[in-house]
Amino acid sequence: MRAAVLQAVGDKHLDLCYDIEMVEPTSHEVVVRITHTGICHSDVSAMNGTIPQDVPCVLGHEGAGVVEAVGSEVTATQPGDHVIAVWSPPCGQCEVCLVHQKPNLCSAIMYHPDRLRPPFSQGGTDIAAMARTGTFTEYTVLYEHGVVKIDDDIPLDIASLVGCGVMTGVGAAINTAKVQPGSKVVVFGAGGVGVSAIQGARIAGAAEIVAVDINADKFDKIKEFGATHAVIPEELDDLKSELTSGHGFDYAFECIGIPSVMRTAYEQTRRGGTCCIVGVGRLDEFVQFNAFELFYNEKKLIGSYYGGVDARVDFHRLLRLWRHGQLDLEGMISRRLTFDQINDGIDAVRRGEVVRQVVEF
């Protein structure tokens, strides 16, 4: 089958392969025919070493498709079901899921022995799957908790986006930061995740939503998703003075993954406000805070992992918002690509040109 493989960290392009094989599913696994996958910046970050990644590896973690086969003990899904892949599925039974009530942080399935074996191979060489998901492929094998069944009438292209970028951004606003009605919000980075944070802030009732991006060509488009203002970084201080009397924003979301922007997001947050880090930076890069300001400003500095998702619940919430016209998913698809165009899509992400691109198999 076809799959896009990262052969070595640092490679600029993925190896488009046509002879990839998949392991047999275990009794608790599900084979999914991937019909659509989004390209997330995290895929590019796995390529350049920002996100640690075993290689060779089938990238992609934002996908949807149709269940092709299920293991003998799988009960929640059956062949023919339309599903979204979950890159960090909850087991629903552990202390993290039940006591901490943080299903997005459950690692029981992520590191389940079934999922630790490489799901793909090529000519006898094992091939890993990004986030144990691997959606840049025609078929993938997922643990049963790693799929969420959706209604058959939901188009699978927009469903795929819910699997990462949309859930992460909307969830950061409504689950993690819990944006309040009437608040003032700034979002750094208007890619798929940032635009979703903008939409999440709009859904939560924010009064002002400022998008900050280096790519001004995107600004008209970004406003269609609910940003009330869009500026390049150099213009932000003036706008902050105008909108907040210089106090800063109630909420700031960093949706890029750059330490200096994380620091700026903290500075743009008002005293007592919330600075939410969604972007993923490198393990060996650091953000500095002086030992006085953390107490003095009383800002809440919080990370958001997968938008605080409980995939079993939140994917359906987002799709209901979409159904009733409150979450624009179609508008987020900047380009539709074939498998052979995946590397063009990767380059477009690097240039910051797109909101989201969807690859159709």
Ligand code: NAD
């Ligand atoms: P993207 O590449 O689509 O968008 C990034 C945007 O930031 C682009 O519009 C680009 O023009 C802009 N940008 C780049 N440098 C900038 C700067 N210095 N100042 C202002 N704007 C700048 O990325 P995406 O797919 O939306 O992902 C965004 C980040 O979120 C990535 O770091 C990704 O790894 C991360 N992510 C995190 C999670 C999570 O669970 N927290 C999940 C998915 C993605």
Ligand code: ZN
């Ligand atoms: Zn992602």
